[in-house]
Amino acid sequence: MSDLSGFQDRLDIHGAELAAWPEEERRAAEALLARSAEARALLDRARHLDGLLSALPVREAGPDLRARIAAIPARSPRRQAARRRRFVFPWPLARWQMHFGGGAAMAASVLLGLYVGAAGLVPPLQDEVAQEATEMASLPYEVAFELEEIR
Amino acid sequence: MPLFFRDDADDRLLARIAEGDEAAFRTLMDRHLDRAFGLAQRILGSRSDAEDVVQDAFLKVWDRAESWRPGEAKFSTWLWRVVTNRCLDLHRRPRHEALEAVPEPQDPAEDVVSSIAAGQEERRLKAAMADLPERQRAALALIYETGLSNAQAAEVLGISVGALEQLLVRAKRSLRGRLQEETE
Numbered sequence: 001m002s003d004l005s006g007f008q009d010r011l012d013i014h015g016a017e018l019a020a021w022p023e024e025e026r027r028a029a030e031a032l033l034a035r036s037a038e039a040r041a042l043l044d045r046a047r048h049l050d051g052l053l054s055a056l057p058v059r060e061a062g063p064d065l066r067a068r069i070a071a072i073p074a075r076s077p078r079r080q081a082a083r084r085r086r087f088v089f090p091w092p093l094a095r096w097q098m099h100f101g102g103g104a105a106m107a108a109s110v111l112l113g114l115y116v117g118a119a120g121l122v123p124p125l126q127d128e129v130a131q132e133a134t135e136m137a138s139l140p141y142e143v144a145f146e147l148e149e150i151r
Numbered sequence: 152m153p154l155f156f157r158d159d160a161d162d163r164l165l166a167r168i169a170e171g172d173e174a175a176f177r178t179l180m181d182r183h184l185d186r187a188f189g190l191a192q193r194i195l196g197s198r199s200d201a202e203d204v205v206q207d208a209f210l211k212v213w214d215r216a217e218s219w220r221p222g223e224a225k226f227s228t229w230l231w232r233v234v235t236n237r238c239l240d241l242h243r244r245p246r247h248e249a250l251e252a253v254p255e256p257q258d259p260a261e262d263v264v265s266s267i268a269a270g271q272e273e274r275r276l277k278a279a280m281a282d283l284p285e286r287q288r289a290a291l292a293l294i295y296e297t298g299l300s301n302a303q304a305a306e307v308l309g310i311s312v313g314a315l316e317q318l319l320v321r322a323k324r325s326l327r328g329r330l331q332e333e334t335e
Contacts (some may be wrong), residue, residue: 012323013301013316015294049323049330052276053295061188065202069180069209073173076213 007032008042016046161226168216176213183227184209186297187234193292194238196281204237231297232307235289272330279329287322290315 007029014021018029032039161182167175187208191201211233219226280288286308293304305315 009320012320045327049326052273053291056193056273056276056280056295058189058192058296059198061184061202061205065188065206066180066184068202068206069184070177072206072210072213073171073176076210 004032004036004038004042007039008046011042011046016043016050018043162219162221165212165216165219165226166221168213169219179212179226180209183230186227187230189296190231190292191234191238193280193296194235194285194289195241196277200241201238204234204241207237208233227297228299228303228307231293231299232309235293235307239285239289275330276326279326282329283322283325287318287325290318291322294319 010021010025010029014025018026021029029039033043161179164175164179164182168179184205188201188205191204192198195201195204208230212230280291283291289308290304293299293307294301299307301315301319302312305312308315310318
């Protein structure tokens with residue numbers, strides 16, 4: 001704890017309850033408090049602000065809101081889109097897909113397209129290949145988006 | 152890897168919700184609604200906006216329960232993230248009149264004079280909070296309303312712990328400044 005300004009920052013970050021501070025910072029703070037009346041005044045002010053912030057009243061959710069939320073299942077049949085989009089990857093591909101998501105799938109699609117094009121494997125169906133590649137590339141983005149929200 | 156341990160009770164409820172169990176949905180709502188609403192209210196300062204955000208979050212719970220992956224995250228933390236993101240997405244300035252409408256706490260032990268002084272200070276704090284940038288207000292709300300640690304709050308906001316700490320420092324500095332100005 002180099003100075004009062006640093007002490008103030010630590011108070012703002014960790015709060016005024018020194019017992020909750022990381023051990024090393026707490027010991028430094030206690031040493032500063034033992035020799036500095038200004039530091040003790042900062043601690044008092046921080047305790048006061050923490051107390052105000054903790055005590056700010058908020059209303060509980062009212063009965064109308066509870067009723068509206070409770071009615072969600074009756075009013076909102078479960079969407080089927082997520083189920084349709086779900087695609088179960090075989091195990092190591094699933095881990096790979098979770099980590100790299102749509103970007104990797106897009107890259108794989110591009111590489112596959114280049115390979116197919118360069119090898120001249122499917123010359124007469126270029127439009128269909130392009131359409132399918134686009135759909136395949138967009139699928140993992142949607143799945144990845146849902147995973148990101150759910151995780 | 153999420154920082155939080157899963158809550159088995161919530162995971163079990165979500166599994167039942169995924170099967171269409173409406174009673175499980177209501178139980179999950181009872182477990183988390185007040186805190187979710189409190190969080191939204193602290194960030195937005197508006198009761199009606201907070202209601203919209205929380206209702207939308209629970210609609211998402213119902214819609215997406217099938218996609219829940221038990222053991223990968225704690226449901227409450229996911230819910231705080233959804234609520235916080237929805238609040239930040241609103242991009243609205245808080246409504247001072249709504250903040251003023253929040254009832255004052257009653258403390259029968261205090262005498263009338265100190266009670267009035269405490270009420271005035273609380274109103275000043277609410278007004279000062281209403282003028283904070285939303286992300287600073289969200290950081291304070293996550294710490295003081297939901298009781299998350301700094302690391303947990305940072306994960307909910309999708310920022311580093313250092314960035315969260317900067318939000319807290321700036322927010323409290325602003326609040327101290329405002330409270331000091333108004334007492335002089």
